[in-house]
Amino acid sequence: MQISDLYLLNLPQASVYYLPNWLNASRASDLEQRLRDELDWHQGDVKVFGRWHKTPRLQAWHGDPDVQYRYSGKTLNAMPWTPALDNLRFELQKMDIATNAVLANLYRDGNDKMGWHSDNEPELGEQPVIASVSLGAERDFLLRHRKLQHKCSLTLKHGSLLVMSGDTQHYWQHSLPVRKKVSESRINLTFRRLRD
Numbered sequence: 369m370q371i372s373d374l375y376l377l378n379l380p381q382a383s384v385y386y387l388p389n390w391l392n393a394s395r396a397s398d399l400e401q402r403l404r405d406e407l408d409w410h411q412g413d414v415k416v417f418g419r420w421h422k423t424p425r426l427q428a429w430h431g432d433p434d435v436q437y438r439y440s441g442k443t444l445n446a447m448p449w450t451p452a453l454d455n456l457r458f459e460l461q462k463m464d465i466a467t468n469a470v471l472a473n474l475y476r477d478g479n480d481k482m483g484w485h486s487d488n489e490p491e492l493g494e495q496p497v498i499a500s501v502s503l504g505a506e507r508d509f510l511l512r513h514r515k516l517q518h519k520c521s522l523t524l525k526h527g528s529l530l531v532m533s534g535d536t537q538h539y540w541q542h543s544l545p546v547r548k549k550v551s552e553s554r555i556n557l558t559f560r561r562l563r564d
């Protein structure tokens with residue numbers, strides 16, 4: 369499989385690709401269970417408008433030993449790859465998506481969320497490639513252009529793969545809004561490549 373086998377979203381100044389059934393349902397469910405048990409989940413702190421809050425989701429940071437992650441003024445060392453994460457990383461590698469770390473998010477239910485942001489930290493480079501795997505509850509993923517009026521909403525399915533590349537992070541923001549009716553949890557893995 370190649371990135372060109374995914375569906376390209378028709379968005380200006382963006383390269384966003386999506387494949388709903390990247391993993392079959394049973395593999396996706398097994399993986400979800402394993403990751404829930406194996407990853408180094410913790411609830412971090414974020415600074416929003418000068419005040420500290422608990423992140424409205426759990427997170428885990430895994431990757432190559434030398435990879436560090438700067439987040440709200442803190443530096444975290446990556447925990448090692450687990451076999452399950454390493455397998456996925458290998459499959460992405462076969463699609464020419466080279467990554468050395470993954471930020472995992474666990475949304476415990478529809479109250480957990482992620483606010484508007486771009487993944488544009490300098491260590492991700494000029495044109496970051498972010499490969500995002502979704503497991504568990506379906507959640508809406510929103511994209512909005514920073515200057516134009518364009519918006520887009522996508523329901524990320526169990527076992528799906530979303531790839532953001534090119535200028536996407538430069539011109540667009542994305543978010544995962546609260547969905548009160550969702551009672552199930554969701555795990556999302558965002559594979560990234562950080563440089564030093």
Ligand SMILES: O=C(O)CCC(=O)C(=O)O
Nearest residue numbers: 471473487509544556558
């Ligand atoms: O949960 C998602 O689908 C989005 C996660 C995300 O944007 C991130 O980790 O940077």
Ligand SMILES: [Fe+2]
Nearest residue numbers: 485486487542
């Ligand atoms: Fe993101």
